Amino acid sequence: MAIIAFDSVSKAYQNKTVLHDFSLVVESGQRVVILGPSGCGKTTVLRLLAGFIAPDTGSISIDGHVVAAAGKILQAPEGRHLGMVFQDLALWPHLTVEGNLEFGLKAQGIPRPQRVQRITEILRMVEMDAYLRARPAELSGGQQQRIALVRALVLRPKALLMDEPLSNLDEELSQHLRVELLRLYERLGFTLIYVTHDRAEAGDIATNIVCMRHGRIERSIPIEEFKIGQRPDFASDPRCGARCIGYPPFVIGACRCRNRWRRRSGSRIWQKGEAMIRARDLEKVRGPTQ
Numbered sequence: 261m262a263i264i265a266f267d268s269v270s271k272a273y274q275n276k277t278v279l280h281d282f283s284l285v286v287e288s289g290q291r292v293v294i295l296g297p298s299g300c301g302k303t304t305v306l307r308l309l310a311g312f313i314a315p316d317t318g319s320i321s322i323d324g325h326v327v328a329a330a331g332k333i334l335q336a337p338e339g340r341h342l343g344m345v346f347q348d349l350a351l352w353p354h355l356t357v358e359g360n361l362e363f364g365l366k367a368q369g370i371p372r373p374q375r376v377q378r379i380t381e382i383l384r385m386v387e388m389d390a391y392l393r394a395r396p397a398e399l400s401g402g403q404q405q406r407i408a409l410v411r412a413l414v415l416r417p418k419a420l421l422m423d424e425p426l427s428n429l430d431e432e433l434s435q436h437l438r439v440e441l442l443r444l445y446e447r448l449g450f451t452l453i454y455v456t457h458d459r460a461e462a463g464d465i466a467t468n469i470v471c472m473r474h475g476r477i478e479r480s481i482p483i484e485e486f487k488i489g490q491r492p493d494f495a496s497d498p499r500c501g502a503r504c505i506g507y508p509p510f511v512i513g514a515c516r517c518r519n520r521w522r523r524r525s526g527s528r529i530w531q532k533g534e535a536m537i538r539a540r541d542l543e544k545v546r547g548p549t550q
């Protein structure tokens with residue numbers, strides 16, 4: 261059974277429709293990345309799912325139960341059992357790490373011994389058990405990210421929603437936390453809906469990619485198809501001796517096909533030493549080749 265389903269959902273703000281006929285099915289255990297430019301409606305999709313706003317038309321279901329339909333919120337956010345990590349991590353500054361993690365568990369009525377056990381276990385998983393008594397201000401940016409992530413996961417949510425959680429971090433830390441997220445996924449097994457506008461981040465995290473533009477789904481595809489689509493079509497270009505490796509893909513031997521492909525920046529002449537080049541920096545030369 262689909263854990264989450266959007267069925268022809270639309271949403272307008274002040275008469276301006278920002279989501280059109282949005283339909284999406286997320287199966288249990290999938291890692292769906294919603295990818296698209298700023299303003300295309302990604303956060304709106306998460307807010308609808310979380311229950312902060314209601315769809316104007318269409319319906320949203322979780323585990324087969326309709327939680328919102330045609331202008332009405334039928335189940336409040338707290339009843340949906342979804343975990344959330346947004347860009348602004350929203351850790352409570354006056355509470356310790358333990359207090360931050362314990363808050364939701366208390367609200368669920370879980371007794372103290374189980375709370376302690378679950379908190380200890382999950383902090384060990386992200387190597388943060390030494391910080392039980394620390395307050396958020398005493399943690400680095402990356403450590404705060406980890407705490408926000410495990411605070412959501414310790415509640416064992418039906419799905420975890422993440423809205424550009426790594427966009428404030430430098431590339432190295434961002435990559436490190438992506439690995440950490442996947443490690444937690446392997447150990448705990450959750451369904452993930454992750455929003456970003458970074459294609460490389462999407463490629464690292466997703467099992468499925470939903471590309472959005474102007475409030476509509478452009479494509480909804482498995483990750484393998486997305487990765488193939490990221491490669492320029494060297495394989496079917498018989499006059500080109502170059503090939504792609506890795507992800508994000510690099511082209512090896514790009515200088516061998518310099519008359520058929522060029523840099524997006526416009527320059528067509530490649531130096532001989534340019535053995536490897538990012539595939540995304542290339543485009544096919546239009547018009548007759550030399």
Ligand SMILES: Nc1ncnc2c1ncn2[C@@H]1O[C@H](COP(=O)(O)OP(=O)(O)OP(=O)(O)O)[C@@H](O)[C@H]1O
Nearest residue numbers: 273274278296297298299300301302303304305457
């Ligand atoms: N509360 C609101 N009132 C009016 N318009 C809004 C509101 N929230 C979002 N919008 C508009 O809806 C559209 C989609 O916004 P949304 O926040 O979903 O985009 P996004 O894809 O998450 O963008 P970003 O990548 O910049 O976060 C935008 O045009 C935005 O201006």
Ligand SMILES: [Mg+2]
Nearest residue numbers: 302303304423
């Ligand atoms: Mg957004």
